[in-house]
Amino acid sequence: MKIVVDCYGGDYSPQETVKGCLLALMQNQDINLVLTGNAVELTNLVGGKFDGRIEYLNASEVITNLDVPTTAIRTKKDSSLVVALDRVKNDDECVGMVSSGSTGAVLTGAVLKIGRIEGVSRPALLPLLPTLNGGKVLLIDCGANVDCKPAMLVQFAYLAISYANSVLGISSPRVALLSNGTEDKKGNEFTKQVFELLKQEPINFVGNMEARDILSGSYDIVVADGMYGNIALKACEGTATTMLKMIKQEISKGFFTKLGALLAKPAFRRVKSRMDYNQNGGAPFVGINKILIKAHGASKANSICCAIEQVKEMHKSNFINKIKDTLPRNNEQ
Amino acid sequence: MKIVVDCYGGDYSPQETVKGCLLALMQNQDINLVLTGNAVELTNLVGGKFDGRIEYLNASEVITNLDVPTTAIRTKKDSSLVVALDRVKNDDECVGMVSSGSTGAVLTGAVLKIGRIEGVSRPALLPLLPTLNGGKVLLIDCGANVDCKPAMLVQFAYLAISYANSVLGISSPRVALLSNGTEDKKGNEFTKQVFELLKQEPINFVGNMEARDILSGSYDIVVADGMYGNIALKACEGTATTMLKMIKQEISKGFFTKLGALLAKPAFRRVKSRMDYNQNGGAPFVGINKILIKAHGASKANSICCAIEQVKEMHKSNFINKIKDTLPRNNEQ
Numbered sequence: 001m002k003i004v005v006d007c008y009g010g011d012y013s014p015q016e017t018v019k020g021c022l023l024a025l026m027q028n029q030d031i032n033l034v035l036t037g038n039a040v041e042l043t044n045l046v047g048g049k050f051d052g053r054i055e056y057l058n059a060s061e062v063i064t065n066l067d068v069p070t071t072a073i074r075t076k077k078d079s080s081l082v083v084a085l086d087r088v089k090n091d092d093e094c095v096g097m098v099s100s101g102s103t104g105a106v107l108t109g110a111v112l113k114i115g116r117i118e119g120v121s122r123p124a125l126l127p128l129l130p131t132l133n134g135g136k137v138l139l140i141d142c143g144a145n146v147d148c149k150p151a152m153l154v155q156f157a158y159l160a161i162s163y164a165n166s167v168l169g170i171s172s173p174r175v176a177l178l179s180n181g182t183e184d185k186k187g188n189e190f191t192k193q194v195f196e197l198l199k200q201e202p203i204n205f206v207g208n209m210e211a212r213d214i215l216s217g218s219y220d221i222v223v224a225d226g227m228y229g230n231i232a233l234k235a236c237e238g239t240a241t242t243m244l245k246m247i248k249q250e251i252s253k254g255f256f257t258k259l260g261a262l263l264a265k266p267a268f269r270r271v272k273s274r275m276d277y278n279q280n281g282g283a284p285f286v287g288i289n290k291i292l293i294k295a296h297g298a299s300k301a302n303s304i305c306c307a308i309e310q311v312k313e314m315h316k317s318n319f320i321n322k323i324k325d326t327l328p329r330n331n332e333q
Numbered sequence: 334m335k336i337v338v339d340c341y342g343g344d345y346s347p348q349e350t351v352k353g354c355l356l357a358l359m360q361n362q363d364i365n366l367v368l369t370g371n372a373v374e375l376t377n378l379v380g381g382k383f384d385g386r387i388e389y390l391n392a393s394e395v396i397t398n399l400d401v402p403t404t405a406i407r408t409k410k411d412s413s414l415v416v417a418l419d420r421v422k423n424d425d426e427c428v429g430m431v432s433s434g435s436t437g438a439v440l441t442g443a444v445l446k447i448g449r450i451e452g453v454s455r456p457a458l459l460p461l462l463p464t465l466n467g468g469k470v471l472l473i474d475c476g477a478n479v480d481c482k483p484a485m486l487v488q489f490a491y492l493a494i495s496y497a498n499s500v501l502g503i504s505s506p507r508v509a510l511l512s513n514g515t516e517d518k519k520g521n522e523f524t525k526q527v528f529e530l531l532k533q534e535p536i537n538f539v540g541n542m543e544a545r546d547i548l549s550g551s552y553d554i555v556v557a558d559g560m561y562g563n564i565a566l567k568a569c570e571g572t573a574t575t576m577l578k579m580i581k582q583e584i585s586k587g588f589f590t591k592l593g594a595l596l597a598k599p600a601f602r603r604v605k606s607r608m609d610y611n612q613n614g615g616a617p618f619v620g621i622n623k624i625l626i627k628a629h630g631a632s633k634a635n636s637i638c639c640a641i642e643q644v645k646e647m648h649k650s651n652f653i654n655k656i657k658d659t660l661p662r663n664n665e666q
Contacts, residue, residue, distance in 0.1 A: 132575050132582075143513055146521035180476055180563040188479035188560045211564045212571030227521045228564050230513040231544040235568035238545030242465050243576050246607060249465075250600035260596025267583035267590040274579060 007037040008080035009101025018045040020304025037080040059083040069104035085113035096291025096311040123287030131217035143230035150193040166322040173220035179208035281306035340370040341413040342434025351378040353637025370413040392416040402437035418446035429624025429644040456620030464550035476563035483526040499655040506553035512541035614639035
């Protein structure tokens with residue numbers, strides 16, 4: 001199977017992106033890659049390895065975080081991102097793509113170029129976060145749609161259920177609504193409307209939940225509007241980072257605590273790796289006609305490799321068709 | 334100065350609440366307390382200590398989390414909370430109060446009984462969170478108002494500025510708006526409107542900020558609608574708890590990591606104490622005519638003591654009058 005990788009636009013592009021590609025090719029005999037960007041530079045970085053399994057698709061421009069997404073997609077037609085999107089859209093052999101470029105441009109471009117699955121109103125970002133019991137929780141939407149109507153969140157639930165069914169093998173995922181309390185009456189006007197809609201759906205809706213329980217392992221899917229979801233996701237990220245830094249600060253204050261930290265280092269490394277959801281790939285952008293993984297802007301080789309493997313897993317689990325089967329009919333908003 | 338303490342309604346009431354009161358009396362010669370609740374039980378718990386500095390105000394009922402706040406305030410007139418609110422309202426000597434009871438009931442009761450400061454549209458919850466550099470950040474509103482109009486957030490900013498000015502001694506606090514990115518154009522329709530309003534005010538408005546930077550120390554005040562703020566606050570809380578549990582899980586996996594953790598224990602304890610903002614008191618409910626600290630439901634003696642001391646500090650810094658001076662005129666919404 002062919003997977004397209006936008007090799008520019010990330011913080012460590014193209015070096016780390018290419019390294020990630022090579023890692024993925026080494027670990028996955030069943031994939032071939034199409035790399036987009038400066039073909040000469042990319043060819044040099046690859047250095048003749050994996051001949052026959054890599055295709056170079058030249059692109060002379062790069063879309064950055066400073067570009068206005070919609071304008072950039074329209075005007076930078078020869079950017080590594082747009083070239084990647086066009087290829088994925090037009091080539092049936094290409095099952096999906098990975099980009100660590102500007103989130104706004106990647107999402108806008110994906111909707112404009114690859115297009116939405118019929119019946120999907122708004123595609124959404126669906127990161128997988130680590131839970132305390134070693135599992136995963138799906139948080140949807142995390143920022144693609146900052147102004148939502150209640151019915152959109154019902155679709156988000158179905159998109160995440162499709163993922164849980166096909167990729168994670170969870171047949172009846174526990175769906176909860178992000179709110180300010182667990183009781184049925186909690187929430188603001190918006191979430192109360194969403195609550196009533198979700199209650200009517202033939203899904204395993206377990207009710208309202210609080211942001212403090214996102215990582216608890218009590219839920220498989222947390223549904224939120226893109227603004228709430230973004231705030232929750234980033235608050236989790238920020239607290240994890242802050243705590244690791246605070247631990248460092250406090251440990252450095254004494255000899256014994258330093259010694260102890262040295263001995264406990266492997267444990268910390270494991271916690272850091274568990275909490276760093278970016279390290280394990282990227283966030284699927286779901287509801288479009290192909291598989292797309294938005295890798296973090298700061299992705300290094302390992303994350304890119306994981307993101308490529310995510311595309312492979314999603315394709316093997318028949319994710320796109322699962323969405324089409326799962327979405328209720330006549331649900332276009 | 335007299336401070337009223339609602340001794341029932343918390344998870345560890347009245348035992349821990351009373352212990353906290355005794356601690357506060359011991360550490361603060363300049364305060365007297367009025368304890369509300371079952372006077373016989375309270376008298377027994379106090380055991381004759383601090384004679385002359387404690388007044389017992391009997392109340393035969395307790396409002397719980399199961400009660401509907403507005404109904405409970407109206408019907409349970411002889412509850413420890415309502416009796417406390419009435420006393421604070423009517424007795425000029427009582428400068429403020431502490432309650433670890435049902436958040437909904439405490440906030441509703443405070444508005445109904447104590448009343449809003451003239452010109453304040455919506456009082457708000459203002460917790461102080463720890464920052465990486467050892468300082469504090471004020472997050473307003475954290476759940477009192479889940480359906481806000483843009484202008485309300487401007488008032489929240491002024492309420493927090495009053496606190497920063499008077500209690501923290503920060504003359505020109507850096508005010509940021511919780512959004513999904515730092516750029517001026519980020520946000521949803523609601524926050525974009527708030528952004529435009531805040532920009533016009535004669536305050537130190539530094540723009541949009543992301544939830545991942547709440548604890549960074551880059552801001553003194555983070556303004557949010559009560560729903561966003563609640564989600565951000567609880568996501569921070571939940572991640573901190575989850576990480577400490579994950580660290581425990583990972584440490585228990587090996588002999589050396591266990592030994593290391595033992596040596597590093599003082600450092601962990603300090604991190605835990607820094608992150609646990611409840612341990613250092615409660616969240617001021619600001620914009621009403623008296624000082625009110627909403628202590629966490631799970632408050633133990635130390636938190637109650639800190640919450641009482643918060644009331645004292647806020648009174649000494651002339652917080653209520655500072656609000657009246659700071660609020661722009663004709664700002665009622």
